[in-house]
Amino acid sequence: xxxxxxxxxxxxxxxxxxxxxxxxxxxxxxxxxxxxxxxxxxxxxxxxxxxxxxxxxxxxxxxxxxxxxxxxxxxxxxxxxxxxxxxxxxxxxxxxxxxxxxxxxxxxxxxxxxxxxxxxxxxxxxxxxxxxxxxxxxxxxxxxxxxxxxxxxxxxxxxxxxxxxxxxxxxxxxxxxxxxxxxxxxxxxxxxxxxxxxxxxxxxxxxxxxxxxxxxxxxxxxxxxxxxxxxxxxxxxxxxxxxxxxxxxxxxxxxxxxxxxxxxxxxxxxxxxxxxxxxxxxxxxxxxxxxxxxxxxxxxxxxxxxxxxxxxxxxxxxxxxxxxxxxxxxxxxxxxxxxxxxxxxxxxxxxxxxxxxxxxxxxxxxxxx
Amino acid sequence: xxxxxxxxxxxxxxxxxxxxxxxxxxxxxxxxxxxxxxxxxxxxxxxxxxxxxxxxxxxxxxxxxxxxxxxxxxxxxxxxxxxxxxxxxxxxxxxxxxxxxxxxxxxxxxxxxxxxxxxxxxxxxxxxxxxxxxxxxxxxxxxxxxxxxxxxxxxxxxxxxxxxxxxxxxxxxxxxxxxxxxxxxxxxxxxxxxxxxxxxxxxxxxxxxxxxxxxxxxxxxxxxxxxxxxxxxxxxxxxxxxxxxxxxxxxxxxxxxxxxxxxxxxxxxxxxxxxxxxxxxxxxxxxxxxxxxxxxxxxxxxxxxxxxxxxxxxxxxxxxxxxxxxxxxxxxxxxxxxxxxxxxxxxxxxxxxxxxxxxxxxxxxxxxxxxxxxxxxxxxxxxxxxxxxxxxxxxxxxxxxx
Numbered sequence: 001x002x003x004x005x006x007x008x009x010x011x012x013x014x015x016x017x018x019x020x021x022x023x024x025x026x027x028x029x030x031x032x033x034x035x036x037x038x039x040x041x042x043x044x045x046x047x048x049x050x051x052x053x054x055x056x057x058x059x060x061x062x063x064x065x066x067x068x069x070x071x072x073x074x075x076x077x078x079x080x081x082x083x084x085x086x087x088x089x090x091x092x093x094x095x096x097x098x099x100x101x102x103x104x105x106x107x108x109x110x111x112x113x114x115x116x117x118x119x120x121x122x123x124x125x126x127x128x129x130x131x132x133x134x135x136x137x138x139x140x141x142x143x144x145x146x147x148x149x150x151x152x153x154x155x156x157x158x159x160x161x162x163x164x165x166x167x168x169x170x171x172x173x174x175x176x177x178x179x180x181x182x183x184x185x186x187x188x189x190x191x192x193x194x195x196x197x198x199x200x201x202x203x204x205x206x207x208x209x210x211x212x213x214x215x216x217x218x219x220x221x222x223x224x225x226x227x228x229x230x231x232x233x234x235x236x237x238x239x240x241x242x243x244x245x246x247x248x249x250x251x252x253x254x255x256x257x258x259x260x261x262x263x264x265x266x267x268x269x270x271x272x273x274x275x276x277x278x279x280x281x282x283x284x285x286x287x288x289x290x291x292x293x294x295x296x297x298x299x300x301x302x303x304x305x306x307x308x309x310x311x312x313x314x315x316x317x318x319x320x321x322x323x324x325x326x327x328x329x330x331x332x333x334x335x336x337x338x339x340x341x342x343x344x345x346x347x348x349x350x351x352x353x354x355x356x357x358x359x360x361x362x363x364x365x366x367x368x369x
Numbered sequence: 370x371x372x373x374x375x376x377x378x379x380x381x382x383x384x385x386x387x388x389x390x391x392x393x394x395x396x397x398x399x400x401x402x403x404x405x406x407x408x409x410x411x412x413x414x415x416x417x418x419x420x421x422x423x424x425x426x427x428x429x430x431x432x433x434x435x436x437x438x439x440x441x442x443x444x445x446x447x448x449x450x451x452x453x454x455x456x457x458x459x460x461x462x463x464x465x466x467x468x469x470x471x472x473x474x475x476x477x478x479x480x481x482x483x484x485x486x487x488x489x490x491x492x493x494x495x496x497x498x499x500x501x502x503x504x505x506x507x508x509x510x511x512x513x514x515x516x517x518x519x520x521x522x523x524x525x526x527x528x529x530x531x532x533x534x535x536x537x538x539x540x541x542x543x544x545x546x547x548x549x550x551x552x553x554x555x556x557x558x559x560x561x562x563x564x565x566x567x568x569x570x571x572x573x574x575x576x577x578x579x580x581x582x583x584x585x586x587x588x589x590x591x592x593x594x595x596x597x598x599x600x601x602x603x604x605x606x607x608x609x610x611x612x613x614x615x616x617x618x619x620x621x622x623x624x625x626x627x628x629x630x631x632x633x634x635x636x637x638x639x640x641x642x643x644x645x646x647x648x649x650x651x652x653x654x655x656x657x658x659x660x661x662x663x664x665x666x667x668x669x670x671x672x673x674x675x676x677x678x679x680x681x682x683x684x685x686x687x688x689x690x691x692x693x694x695x696x697x698x699x700x701x702x703x704x705x706x707x708x709x710x711x712x713x714x715x716x717x718x719x720x721x722x723x724x725x726x727x728x729x730x731x732x733x734x735x736x737x738x739x740x741x742x743x744x745x746x747x748x749x750x751x752x753x754x755x756x757x758x759x760x761x762x763x764x765x766x767x768x769x770x771x
Contacts, residue, residue: 064724068451068714095511098487102721104513105689109725119510119520122483122490128526129508135519290490293497293504319451321717325491328447329498343447 001215015199020087027089034261035094043160044144050198070319073103090114096288123290124281133277157272168262170209182223182249188240223249230254231315246364252307287322312341376604400477405489408482414593415548427455431634436745453715454745456492484509484686505534509681513688524677552672555593561601562588563661568608569652573617575608578654582632588660623648630711631744647763653703659684689722693729714743738762
């Protein structure tokens with residue numbers, strides 16, 4: 001298990017080196033969020049790689065973006081300006097938040113990436129938006145076919161869906177192990193496994209994650225402090241260790257570096273594009289999307305019941321508006337049902353300060369035994 | 370704002386009547402819809418539903434200089450200091466009824482069009498939960514380079530969906546003849562509004578962007594009603610008379626400036642004076658142009674069919690480079706000497722990309738000035754710093770232009 005985690009750590013320490021090596025055998029398409037139809041990208045011959053910026057210090061991007069842009073867009077831009085992403089053959093922007101929308105423009109105007117934009121619908125609730133979703137996937141498929149000079153057939157698309165279903169199923173298995181037996185593996189490791197799945201060749205990832213699943217010791221320990229984490233992106237292994245060192249366990253999350261990426265599998269069938277669109281509508285939506293005004297609250301309540309949650313930690317990237325808008329009503333709901341919560345704002349997703357550590361430790365202590 | 374425009378009083382009366390009607394809608398047997406400022410209001414007008422604009426209300430709160438106080442209250446409820454101040458003042462006002470008009474009337478439905486930002490979706494979800502009323506989202510795909518066929522098809526389909534929604538809430542059928550009439554009036558209002566803004570082509574300009582920010586109220590709130598067309602005709606006549614008689618909004622107009630982004634509502638007079646003391650007149654802006662910029666995409670004979678595409682092509686729903694093209698056109702049209710960009714902490718889609726727009730403008734030899742602020746929240750405005758920046762900018766401009 002330790003050896004396998006070492007392999008994962010080494011990739012995550014420098015994901016760009018891994019991708020650069022991979023780019024020698026196949027073109028790589030970077031993408032910005034979990035709404036990327038990875039199966040379609042993979043079937044077109046590209047390796048889809050979710051890029052989460054690494055830069056600790058942001059300076060070059062100040063020429064293009066104000067200081068009140070979130071760390072996600074700023075570091076992604078910084079890495080691009082530093083030419084650290086030159087191994088990419090293309091970049092796909094997904095229409096989610098206002099900041100990402102403008103980042104796409106900044107890339108198009110100032111950088112030399114082959115760029116695709118997938119303008120997703122905002123609402124997933126009506127037949128018109130479902131039809132539109134299918135139309136844009138069809139358009140994207142045509143663009144990929146033209147770009148790669150191939151035809152993407154039903155079989156190859158279903159094969160790609162099967163590969164990513166296997167990848168997602170392994171992640172789900174790991175989360176279920178963690179939830180049923182919180183000490184079996186740390187959330188810090190679990191989070192790393194999810195993040196490495198964004199980067200690695202999917203077949204290679206399925207292989208390594210299957211080995212991990214087989215090697216996880218099956219203890220019989222139940223934690224009384226079962227936590228849920230909500231937010232967008234979180235790379236803070238140290239933060240997770242701080243929480244779990246205090247005898248509390250993160251047994252589920254609502255993160256786009258977590259369950260929102262892999263929850264729900266895609267049906268295999270005669271209309272794989274329809275299946276991909278259906279899966280996006282069925283999976284837990286992020287706050288930039290809309291099914292009904294109550295959706296995110298109902299989802300939170302459901303997860304608290306399902307996973308017997310004792311406390312919730314909101315982990316927000318500074319300036320991330322979509323989550324910030326949902327927060328007060330989510331907090332009120334938790335108060336109403338007697339679940340303690342804490343909100344932690346992270347200035348830069350690579351910085352975790354002492355004050356935050358103290359607040360988290362105090363919160364966990366307050367949860368009692 | 371000196372050389373006061375006389376028509377303003379008439380507009381104030383129209384707006385007062387409008388708000389009174391909205392506040393007492395129930396007594397008139399009418400339903401109230403809250404709608405985003407860039408939303409397709411015409412079907413509401415055609416169905417006799419009173420549209421109410423929380424953003425216009427936010428602007429009133431900002432101009433009354435209580436934006437910071439109301440934002441602070443929302444922050445005490447857990448809303449981040451980094452989110453849009455219009456949302457925060459609206460949330461506070463809908464709880465405490467604090468505002469120059471004692472809060473907005475309770476909505477019967479919410480209509481959210483995301484052609485201005487993604488913020489409105491979250492804002493209207495919050496208010497839909499609070500008031501427990503139905504929400505319709507008119508989803509306008511973002512247009513980085515152009516709108517593709519799928520997006521156009523989606524927009525047309527949503528117009529039908531929108532009408533079905535209104536018919537279901539009101540339990541009445543849309544009168545398509547009435548709709549056609551409203552569509553024509555809306556288009557006419559946009560054309561008149563464009564003519565009002567174009568009066569600023571004259572030298573000296575008979576109006577400034579600060580005047581435009583005030584007179585914008587009608588095209589936003591009552592578009593599709595005859596009163597808007599009539600009012601802008603009156604206003605246009607007054608402005609044309611002023612132009613004919615060389616009455617400038619700014620005495621000794623020497624430098625003609627363009628404003629980008631929303632106004633800083635609580636500092637309008639101060640800003641006007643800060644530029645005026647250097648003989649600078651803000652004669653045009655990108656914000657008020659948004660309510661007439663897409664007029665060419667609307668076909669008055671096929672209003673419902675073309676409405677969606679036009680709404681999706683508004684200034685804030687297009688790529689940064691397209692926005693820069695629009696600014697360059699305004700620079701030529703209004704003989705602009707310099708551009709003032711309000712980097713607005715409350716409006717990310719308007720503000721991100723401004724650095725690129727500034728570079729594109731500068732390449733044409735037009736100097737630019739950035740002002741960091743917020744449209745409603747006075748806490749984000751450093752007056753001494755802004756004053757210094759304006760003074761330096763105007764000095765540079767005087768060196769360039771003489």
